[in-house]
Amino acid sequence: MHRPRRTPTPSDAPGTSGISGTSVRARLRSRIPAGRTRTRLRLTAAAAGLALATGLAATAPTASASPTASPAPPAASRTQQVEYFTPQGHPRHTTVPVATPKSLVSAHRARSAAELAADGDVTSVVRNGPTAKKVDVVVIGDGYTLAQQKDFHADAKAKWAQISAVEPYASNRSLFNVWTVDAVSNQSGVSGDPARNVVKDTALDTRFWCDDIERLLCVDTGKVEKYAAKAPDADLVIVLGNSAKYGGAGYNDITSPVGYDGIATASSDHRDSAQVAVHETGHSLGKLADEYVYDTNGTYTGAEPAAPNITKMSAAQMKAKKAKWYRYLGQNSPDGGKVGAFEGGGYYPRGLNRPTENSIMRTLGREFNLPGRQAMIDGFHRHTGG
Incomplete structure (x- = not known):
């Protein structure tokens, strides 16, 4: 299937039951419980037409399929397919580099001992049963400093309340566990907010203006993987950028060794961004195709x-x-x-x-x-x- 390569332009810029405060130290490592069966599609970024989302394209072969397969290209030259949303709520696709922009990398500084000690802590937000019998949602925050981790927990609960108010989540809340993983950032907020040239030192390098699209909220997916692996299980992964600006993204061509398909990013303090996460779970959980056209x-x-x-x-x-x-x-x-x-x-x-x-x-x-x-x-x- 052919998916047209979009050339972005500046014109594209335009309360929950079952909550507990049980804290789990983040030294837990995720593993699939014994007897747990997962249905997963194995894809690469080269799989035409975003097969995870549409089911239209064939699954791409893995590197182990052939003894002569070429090694993976360096991160600097790799790309990922992402879905983003205009201010009017219309989804679109584009391709972004895997590598984090140099301007963000150069802004990184070492974290303090206190920051490192708190980094990666896992908390049970909603617990309805064992991970093998529930859908486990893992929420990771970015752009939250050590002093703002309580704010992150509150934002995660609020965002889950918005998501789980949508059917069929609302009628099936008891099927879900929700976990938070603390990602301690050196600075508050995310890059590209409020202005395009703003650079923040954050744990996951979350940023607006990705691929020159203001509302496209990109993230370092490799770093997300490391934090998601700290949770007891991960079926869905949502990254909340500490921002009131509308934006988000869906990384639907990622299948993680931890077990989740795709990553959804969303602004923490913009209510409409919850819809981004709901749409993306249509792909990862429902295996639904996009219904829009080019x-x-x-x-x-x-x-x-x-x-x-x-x-x-x-x-x-x-x-x-x-x-x-x-x-x-x-x-x-x-x-x-x-x-x-x-x-x-x-x-x-x-x-x-x-x-x-x-x-x-x-x-x-x-x-x-x-x-x-x-x-x-x-x-x-x-x-x-x-």
């Missing part, structure tokens, strides 16, 4: 997509074959209208259909449609053994 892509001519919310079939064909979302055809959907077969999806304006006119997989601020909700619930239970 007009320049033309007509899709490939195989039937694996994703449960896009299809080459018409409504009549789905009903006849009892395939995809045929059970929901004609039913009222929480995102508005009735479930049918609406042309356009998976980045293609023609050749693929989506279930409804405008769900959260197409525009932020919307609900999951009926097939999307069911896919999310199925994803929850893949992690809980249900």
